[in-house]
Amino acid sequence: MKLRMKILSGFLILVIMLAVAGIFSIYELMSISSSVQSLLDDNYKSIDAAKKMIEAIERQDSGLLLSISGEYREGEQMTGKADRAFLSALDTAKNNCTIPNERDIVEDIDRKYGAYKAIWKDFSSGTPANYDMDWYFGHGHPAFLAVKAAAGELMALNDATMYQTASDLKNRMHRIIMPGIVAIVSALVFAFLFNYFIHRYFVNPIISITTEVQKILKTGKPFSVEIETNDELKDLASAIQDLSFQVRK
Amino acid sequence: MRPYIIFRYVGIVLLFNAAFLLVSAAISFHCHQPDFLPLLYSAVITILFGIFPLIYVPPSSYIYNIEGLVIVVSSWLLSCLVGVLPYILYGGEFTLANAWFESVSGFTTTGSSILNNIEALPFGLLFWRASTHWIGGIGIIVFVLAVLPAIGQASMLLSRSEISPLAMKNFQYRTQKTLKILLIVYLSLTFLETILLVACGMGLFDAVTHSFATIATGGFSTRNTSIAYFDNPAIELVIIVFMILSGIHFGLLYSAASGKIRYLWKSSIVRFYIGAMVVGTALVAICIHGNIYEKWSYAIRYAAFQIVSLGTSTGFSTTDTARWPAFAVLIMIYFTLQCACSGSTSGGIKVERILIFWKSIQTRIKKLKHPKAVVTLKMDNAFFPEDVVTTSLLFIILYLGVVFLSTLLLTGMGVDILSAFSGSAACMGNVGPGFGTLSSLANYGQLPVAGKVVLTVVMLLGRLEIFGLILFLSVRSWK
Incomplete structure (x- = not known):
């Protein structure tokens, strides 16, 4: 291999080391940004929807209790408002099923909420006489707890996924930093190696050739320098040898 | 000593490592797993370091004794360093100390792990982990010699550093022939075990990685509970047979495969090696029968696997020996110290030295x-x-x-x-x-x-x- 290629190869290797580390870091950075986006879009939206559902179902439960206790109008107003809020949050959750099993949980909430609403739908014309606290603890309260637990399950699932995504982000941060560190350390080690080879295969032969040429000038001894490599330095040594031979002739 | 010659030969070893890193990266790419970039970047760095000395240093037809030793040890140390790269780039459980431990454990075919959850590792890294065993098992230096045109004295000096000197005394093969024999035996055993494990119901990936670990007498498994995960007597039997074979001098195995099986039994070293494991298995089985296992079949099955696994320096396991009585533990510690024969991939004091000790x-x-x-x-x-x-x-x-x-x-x-x-x-x-x-x-x-x-x-x-x-x-x- 010629000198130009040898020197170029050294610098090329350094460039490749740093460039590849840079490309990998940029790729990981881009995937981090999409992870953060999905964390906000997928998990946070669902957690927020689950929170709103829990708040709404609690208000509906309070409305139901008000109705049973005789405050029919206030109770009706409260449950109606909470029902709209619940359905809106449920709709958000339905349109944001991004985790495995999430759709099943949302469908379960929908089913349980339907069952909950079914038990007090005949309240529309006032509180029936047989709807008292015994009825509430026997039917209303268990149905309310079932809906609340299902919404809680949705929140827990998204919380766990959010934690997992955050842990992955930590790992990805590690994968952004490490190629840089490895590239720096490798480049340092490589610089020493490159320097060693430059010294051994370029500088040393030049020094030997120079010394020998000076010897010829001073003593007129024949030129003899052994060059191991098959490059321009070998050609130079051989040319000087020919020259010294011609001069001696 | 000529450092540039050492750089050249170590560079070739690094390129060999890089080839395995690229295969691991290809597996990772195929499975769409997050270890693809760490493996690929490690391969790129390793290739660059490996190829650079080849550009500058012309080949040499001879290697001095001191250079041979430095090439062997440097190859080992640098392979361990290269082995660290994919682990630290991947992260997870791999801190710098953990990555170094796992890498050294792989290349020295020890098989000790720092991982709490091996099954959480992606396939590419699991393959690289098994590959470190396989590369280390036969000895990096063998690969150096197998791919180099350097012959004669150079090869001899290098292999003296690599293979136990006693093994070299026993077998007067020419070095080139020895290398060919080692490679043929090593590749054949790996291939044969993989086929048998697949036939016994193990998946291809597990079969290849476990074969790598068995033939190198390493012990890295792809499962948290090692071979116990499979709970399959046929798989255990295949691994027992190949662990025993991997503990015998490869030259003897080659002779046996060439039709001279009597050489195996004629060797007092092999007789002692097999005999000690039979006696050890019997003693441990008697000790754990009744205490740990009700049935004799279970006591013999687990005792045989553990004794062979430790006695060949492999380190696979089919059960948790922490519950075993002190007598059984002491017998197993003896096998941990003795291990198998010279000229194999096994570690330890080695049977030959134990025999010399008794005979002296x-x-x-x-x-x-x-x-x-x-x-x-x-x-x-x-x-x-x-x-x-x-x-x-x-x-x-x-x-x-x-x-x-x-x-x-x-x-x-x-x-x-x-x-x-x-x-x-x-x-x-x-x-x-x-x-x-x-x-x-x-x-x-x-x-x-x-x-x-x-x-x-x-x-x-x-x-x-x-x-x-x-x-x-x-x-x-x-x-």
Whole structure:
């Protein structure tokens, strides 16, 4: 291999080391940004929807209790408002099923909420006489707890996924930093190696050739320098040898 | 000494490592797993470092003794460093100390792991982990010689550093032929075991990685519970047979495969090796029968696997030996120290040295009875000169000294005595699992960072048969 290629190869290797580390870091950075986006879009939206559902179902439960206790109008107003809020949050959750099993949980909430609403739908014309606290603890309260637990399950699932995504982000941060560190350390080690080879295969032969040429000038001894490599330095040594031979002739 | 020649040969070893890193990266890419970039970047760095000396340094037709040793040890150390790259780039459980431990454990074919959850690792890294065993198993230097045109004296000097000197005494093959034999045996065993494991119901990926670990007598598994995960007597039987085969001198295996099976049984070393494992299995089975296992079949099955696994320095496990009685543990510690035959991929003191030890006691007693008699140490019709015997005995003393020193250091760091001693012996013998908190189904992750570093030095000392590393460190004082 010629000198130009040898020197170029050294610098090329350094460039490749740093460039590849840079490309990998940029790729990981881009995937981090999409992870953060999905964390906000997928998990946070669902957690927020689950929170709103829990708040709404609690208000509906309070409305139901008000109705049973005789405050029919206030109770009706409260449950109606909470029902709209619940359905809106449920709709958000339905349109944001991004985790495995999430759709099943949302469908379960929908089913349980339907069952909950079914038990007090005949309240529309006032509180029936047989709807008292015994009825509430026997039917209303268990149905309310079932809906609340299902919404809680949705929140827990998204919380766990959010934690997992955050842990992955930590790992990805590690994968952004490490190629840089490895590239720096490798480049340092490589610089020493490159320097060693430059010294051994370029500088040393030049020094030997120079010394020998000076010897010829001073003593007129024949030129003899052994060059191991098959490059321009070998050609130079051989040319000087020919020259010294011609001069001696 | 010519450092540039060393750079060239070590560069070739690095390129060999890079080839395996690329295969691991391809597996990762195929499975769409997050270890693709760490493996690819490690491969790129390794290729660049490997190829650079080849551009500058012209080939050399001869290698001096000192250069041979430095190439062997440097190849090992640099391969361990390269092995660290994919682990630290991936992260997870791999801190710098953990990555170094896992890499050294892989290349020295020890098989001790720091991982709590091996199954969480992506396939590419699992393959790389098994590959470190396979590369280390046959000895990086063999690959250097197999791919190089360098022949004659150079090859001989290098292989002397690599293979146990006793094995070289026993078999007067020419070096080139020895290398070819080693490679043929190594590849054939790996291929054959993979086929048999697949036939027994193991998946192809698991079969390949477990074959890598068995033939190299390594012990890295792709499962948290090692071979116990499969709970398949046929798989266990196949692995037992291949662990035993991998513990025998590869030259003898080649002779046996060439139709000279009688050579195997004629060798007193092989007879002692097999006989000791049969006796060990029987003693442990008797000990654990009733105490741990109600049925004899289970006692024999688990005892045989554990004894063969430790006695060949592999380190796979089918059960948690932490519950086994002290008598069984002591027998297994003996096998952790002894291990298998020279000329195999096994670590430990080795059967030959143990035999020399016993026979030298016999000759000493004869000498005491008959002070004027000329008593020589003879094995398989070959006389052992005094210096071979002395070196063997000195090796055993040094070996135990290193184990003791490592135990001392680990106990100083707060590790309990059983774990410290068995862990040190297991790392020195390149076996893998110890006892106590480092038992067969546990891991080394809980050890302090300094403890892990101590054990990696012990692993390297064990792999390079102590003298190799000592000579490497004192290379400046060579004349």
